[in-house]
Amino acid sequence: MSNHPRRPGAAVIQIRDVTKTYDTGTPALDGLDLDVRRGEALAVLGPSGSGKSSLLNMIAGLDKPTSGSVTVDEVRVDSLGEAALAKYRRARIGMIFQFFNLLDDLTVLDNVLLPARLARMPRAAGRERAAELLARLGIGEHARAFPGRLSGGQRQRVAVARALMNRPPLLLADEPTGALDSAAADDVRRLxxxxNADGQTMVLVTHDTALAEACATRTIELTDGRISKAAAR
Structure with a gap:
């Protein structure tokens, strides 16, 4: 969560008239407007090439729009330089990936501690926070294990713990159930x-309609870089 107070329901993400054009000339995002409010779980659906990944990359500051503005947690992300973007991601964004992106030569605990070390969190506070998250997510007994010894569902729980380490106001998930079997996917959906029930704001890019139905408070569908369908639950 954010380190400073915010009005309940205030917009955490404000995307205004965002267009992104690559070398092909066809816009990946085409004049997109979108707000995501505090406490929402937004699921972004759409076919491959619809602009889902481009949208997530704009929010994460991994890419910049060709035109328009992206504001997250009161920060104009599209105007930041590289050093400021790195600081922004450490402080305000937690990311979960389809293929976990864990470091196999580090233990579960050390993987979870990485964001704290990058943010220069005091060592004792970092270890306390990591232990709390691992226990909360039901994998505390695996703290000293290496990721390769865990199941896919357990590795995704480690990735979620890492993403939450610095208490980010916003959690971004890119196909978080895409590499999991059905039982593990159900587990991650419940997680x-x-x-979100505890108040975490999140944006989920997914093809998994079961994830959207189980988790999302609102769903949008992208087609050719525009919102073609929207529904609240």
């Missing part, structure tokens, strides 16, 4: 639903 994300519980996090």
């Amino acid at each position: 994300l639903t519980g996090l």
